Amino acid sequence: MATGLLIVCVGKATKWADSYQGMIKGYSGVFRLGEATSTWDADSPVIQREPWEHVKDGDIKKAAASFCGEIWQVPPMFSAIKVGGEKMYEKARRGESVELSPRRISIFQFDIERSLEDRQNLIFRVTCSKGTYIRSLCADFGKALGTCAHLTALRRDSIGEYLANDAWDFKELEEAITKSYF
Template identity: 40%
Template sequence: MKDGILIIDKPQNWTSHDCVAVCRRASGVKKTGHGGTLDPMAEGLLPVFIGRATKIMEYLDLDYKTYRCRAKLGITTDTMDVWGTVVEQRSTEGITEEDIREKMELFRGEISQLPPKYSAVRVKGKRLYEYARDGQDVEIKPRRVRVSRLEIKDIDMEAYTVTFDVTCSKGTYVRSICHDLGEALGCGGSMEALRRTASGVFTLENAVSPQELKTMGPDEIEKRLLDMDLPLRHLGKAEMSRDRAKYFCSGNGIRWHQIKVRREPDEKNCDKYNSRGRRYSDIYTVYESESGRFLGIGYRDQEKNVLKADKILTAV
């Protein structure tokens, strides 16, 4: 099977690891991993990287994600969702649809958000949910996150639920938005349902459920695979001739004047670094000019003015 990315539509009560295990068995490829964990109660888009596509996962941290969420007003839990232990129930009497729409405006743009105590955020080398399960109190500091889009889709004034779409930066907790909305209204709130509908360039189009995947053969699965360079559009794009491509894939630096730059890196990410300490302003996807073959990912050594390999993703 070729290397690529499979979009899974994760059902509720499945873990992300469960989905990867099904992909591994169905594809027969041992090297398989997922991008962007979904909690078991959440549904929706889970990209699974198969074969050499797993090598690009470290470059995906800059992507925004989109969710369809339903918040339940009048109830507060220890996990900020309805699957947790109820801490308090308050009256929703007197709250109007106008009140809800007004308070929702507080969560647009760059906001300060307190992560849930049942979350994977690390404090002093330990995850918050580990402190919570041990009954230990620890100081949780607010974090700055960005909500680029927030659109109310439905307000049910009988059930006191609010359904909304949200596009947000990595590290944003939609549970916290539900909780904070309830606090702003004075009645409390918790997340009742969550479905991820997009992650970066990935959408649910042509997604497959784990149950469907179990019935598919390798050929059918391969038809669903996305090219592994698809989610790397925020990086620059460079091309080189066939003879330079062989040299590059052997681990050698290519002089910058021998490179054709087809796209510069996305300016909004240029002050950030990947896990190897490379500035995103210097990172490029690399292709062979004649065939268009994706060779891997390179970075520009500014001092020597050469393009060096960061990850080789094709055989020489």
């Protein structure tokens, strides 16, 4: 489901990996109002439906503005965060539930509007800090609108100054690595 930019470090460049991970990220995608899933994305079936028709365009703009700045966010259960040395998604797959502590994140820009084709879908673009979970942002956004929501599409558009539109595709990367190392 997730697409877009991934910075791959090879050889001596691996020493820079941490600096890339700490950079501001840019994402775009789609939230679907009125439906929730256990993973907060489209990778699992809908488990909850709530009315969403009451949500007005002004409500969407107001809610988006309330998420900008420093906020606290609870990561999703289906995440790679380790608790007790084990990744959360492993616990979640076994049906275990662990209360995760909220983490401070920053939302620098959050633009969102209704899809013209399907008013239940919201198209978004967000610029955020390291550690932001877009699935959590989506679920929290649905709650702020008095309904539920899940993520149906996600693309990482940027990492710092690096843009997905300027990146190599996998085939180009594979060819470059082969030429450089073999």
